[in-house]
Amino acid sequence: MAALEGGKHGLAFASGLAAEDTLLRTIASPGSHFVVPDDAYGGTYRLFVRVHKRWGVAADPAHLTNLDSVAAAIIPGETKAVWIETPTNPLLNIADIAAIVDMAHAADALVIVDNTFATPYLQQPLELGADVVVHSTTKYCGGHSDIIGGALVVNDDDLAEQLRFHQNAIGGVPSPFDCWLVLRGLRTLAVRMERHCDNAEQVAAFLDDHARIAAVYFPGLDAHPGHDLAKRQMRRYGGMVSFRVVGGEKAALRVCEGTSMITLGESLGGVESLIEHPHTMTHASVAGTQLEVPGDLIRLSVGIEDVEDLIVDLDKALA
Numbered sequence: 001m002a003a004l005e006g007g008k009h010g011l012a013f014a015s016g017l018a019a020e021d022t023l024l025r026t027i028a029s030p031g032s033h034f035v036v037p038d039d040a041y042g043g044t045y046r047l048f049v050r051v052h053k054r055w056g057v058a059a060d061p062a063h064l065t066n067l068d069s070v071a072a073a074i075i076p077g078e079t080k081a082v083w084i085e086t087p088t089n090p091l092l093n094i095a096d097i098a099a100i101v102d103m104a105h106a107a108d109a110l111v112i113v114d115n116t117f118a119t120p121y122l123q124q125p126l127e128l129g130a131d132v133v134v135h136s137t138t139k140y141c142g143g144h145s146d147i148i149g150g151a152l153v154v155n156d157d158d159l160a161e162q163l164r165f166h167q168n169a170i171g172g173v174p175s176p177f178d179c180w181l182v183l184r185g186l187r188t189l190a191v192r193m194e195r196h197c198d199n200a201e202q203v204a205a206f207l208d209d210h211a212r213i214a215a216v217y218f219p220g221l222d223a224h225p226g227h228d229l230a231k232r233q234m235r236r237y238g239g240m241v242s243f244r245v246v247g248g249e250k251a252a253l254r255v256c257e258g259t260s261m262i263t264l265g266e267s268l269g270g271v272e273s274l275i276e277h278p279h280t281m282t283h284a285s286v287a288g289t290q291l292e293v294p295g296d297l298i299r300l301s302v303g304i305e306d307v308e309d310l311i312v313d314l315d316k317a318l319a
């Protein structure tokens, strides 16, 4: 993982959240302040506000596509780190890693990038100045929906040593077999990602033209507000597509239950396509907070199947 990310040190964990928790326990102390994306992965937000908040760690959501909002959220001397996800989950917003690094470093804050969605094949945050890369290897790195794992990659020797101490002291480590499965997955990461990207581009174009679709969120579309930035920062646009259907939450639930080849499921990044309803599934834990997602939103992890089959399946579910 370190080699792929262009980093010096890599550490493996039992899950993405175990990696995140170990990172927070290593760098945070009572009074530490973090800036987090206002549409962060629900579990990351929950880890901050339901677990670490009790020990005096504060997290303020900021809209990372708006650099003024990031600048306003950073408290010099108190902000320990800015946590970036790009593209975000589930709205696929694109944040400018290099610009946020400049702001954060000027305030002596670290920059952590959750690179789960892009993978090191599409985006290398350390090269853009980030200090820590976080992965849920459960997703694209594993790639076959058969393991749960996480990783941290850093360049700083001292930080790596402190992380290693906490990794061992806390014990959220993976089994040798799970590590072997992630290594197996990484051997095909490049070819899988190319196919995920090809398929996602075609699925997004199909949805964008469909009368029953109210909005499509995919950074590869010209109309996406982060398109130009994604073009600069990423090799391609990834395999995740989110969209809103006409007819509200009920219609969205019907579509999620109406596909036959595309499975209804919470995870993402596997060879098989998965569809889900964030409001009641992956993002149920952020209902009622600033991070709540719309009820008519559907998230699609576009797999590596024949894209025509995927489009036929979606068309049928939308009929």
Ligand SMILES: *Cc1c(COP(=O)(O)O)cnc(C)c1O
Binding pocket: 015, 016, 017, 018, 041, 043, 044, 085, 089, 114, 116, 117, 135, 136, 137, 138, 139, 148, 149, 150
């Ligand atoms: C899944 C996911 C996580 C958490 O990873 P687990 O391996 O499920 O613990 C963190 N960040 C993102 C972006 C994810 O998609």
